[in-house]
Amino acid sequence: MPELPEVEVVRRTLTKEITNKVIKQVDVFWPRIITYPDNQDEFKLGLEGQKIGKLGRKGKYLIIEIGQHHELVVHFRMTGKFKLLPPEERFQKHIHLFFHFQGEKEGLAYHDVRKFGDFFLVPKGDYRVIKGLYQAGIDPLDASFTYEQFHGLLKSRKRLVKALLLDQSVIAGLGNYLCDELLWFPGEQGVHPARLSHELNEREMKGMYHRMLDVIHQSIRLGGNSFRDFSYGNGIKGQFKQMLKVYAREGKPCFNCGTPIRRETVAGRSSHFCPACQPDSIS
Ligand SMILES: [Zn+2]
Numbered sequence: 081m082p083e084l085p086e087v088e089v090v091r092r093t094l095t096k097e098i099t100n101k102v103i104k105q106v107d108v109f110w111p112r113i114i115t116y117p118d119n120q121d122e123f124k125l126g127l128e129g130q131k132i133g134k135l136g137r138k139g140k141y142l143i144i145e146i147g148q149h150h151e152l153v154v155h156f157r158m159t160g161k162f163k164l165l166p167p168e169e170r171f172q173k174h175i176h177l178f179f180h181f182q183g184e185k186e187g188l189a190y191h192d193v194r195k196f197g198d199f200f201l202v203p204k205g206d207y208r209v210i211k212g213l214y215q216a217g218i219d220p221l222d223a224s225f226t227y228e229q230f231h232g233l234l235k236s237r238k239r240l241v242k243a244l245l246l247d248q249s250v251i252a253g254l255g256n257y258l259c260d261e262l263l264w265f266p267g268e269q270g271v272h273p274a275r276l277s278h279e280l281n282e283r284e285m286k287g288m289y290h291r292m293l294d295v296i297h298q299s300i301r302l303g304g305n306s307f308r309d310f311s312y313g314n315g316i317k318g319q320f321k322q323m324l325k326v327y328a329r330e331g332k333p334c335f336n337c338g339t340p341i342r343r344e345t346v347a348g349r350s351s352h353f354c355p356a357c358q359p360d361s362i363s
Pocket of ligand 1: 334335336337338339354355356357358
């Protein structure tokens with residue numbers, strides 16, 4: 081599942097590839113990939129003849145300006161990805177949408193093996209039909225997201241740290257790998273995923289905040305964490321996987337202390353941590 085860094089990498093890649101292109105025609109091969117509007121002709125009519133403007137992002141949502149008054153909002157879910165292709169290659173398996181551009185040799189294909197992705201065409205800034213975006217909390221890369229705010233979000237709630245961090249209505253964009261990584265601190269004691277948010281101390285909260293930003297920036301720089309069959313842009317694989325400290329490292333030695341990394345279900349999700357560096361009670 082792509083998390084904030086992977087969607088940001090897609091945003092940056094597509095910004096170079098499709099900004100200012102004019103959509104000539106849209107082919108819909110799997111209408112159910114369009115969540116809103118219900119009618120695929122309305123979706124096509126709203127896009128055809130329009131110029132692509134700025135590409136934005138909030139949490140795991142990609143937001144593409146369409147002409148002056150609309151936005152195409154995309155959530156990739158499990159396996160969605162975009163790639164530029166010549167129009168004659170658009171009939172491949174797993175391609176559900178194809179955008180033809182005026183005067184261009186290549187169009188934009190949306191490829192999604194599991195078909196869980198969501199497309200919405202909405203009036204600019206009106207996200208009422210996109211529940212997850214309408215209710216989205218603050219994005220970690222939002223310039224206004226300070227440590228004081230992060231501290232307030234944790235202290236005002238009595239929840240398992242892992243559950244709170246995964247809650248998109250509190251902080252938008254963190255998923256399983258980012259959460260596991262940001263709770264492990266290099267060179268010092270980190271935070272167990274099942275700790276309670278309001279019981280964290282200042283050192284722990286500061287550590288999480290800085291680690292969150294470090295991990296996100298590092299992952300974006302390396303093209304994201306390209307696990308399973310997810311790749312971005314035109315098949316470029318993200319390299320962040322090699323930087324993972326705990327996620328997907330069950331049984332391997334902790335980089336701080338050598339203790340085998342443990343995997344346990346916390347808040348319904350498999351969570352990876354070092355039992356020595358991330359004790360489940362404050363020492
Ligand atoms: Zn350790």
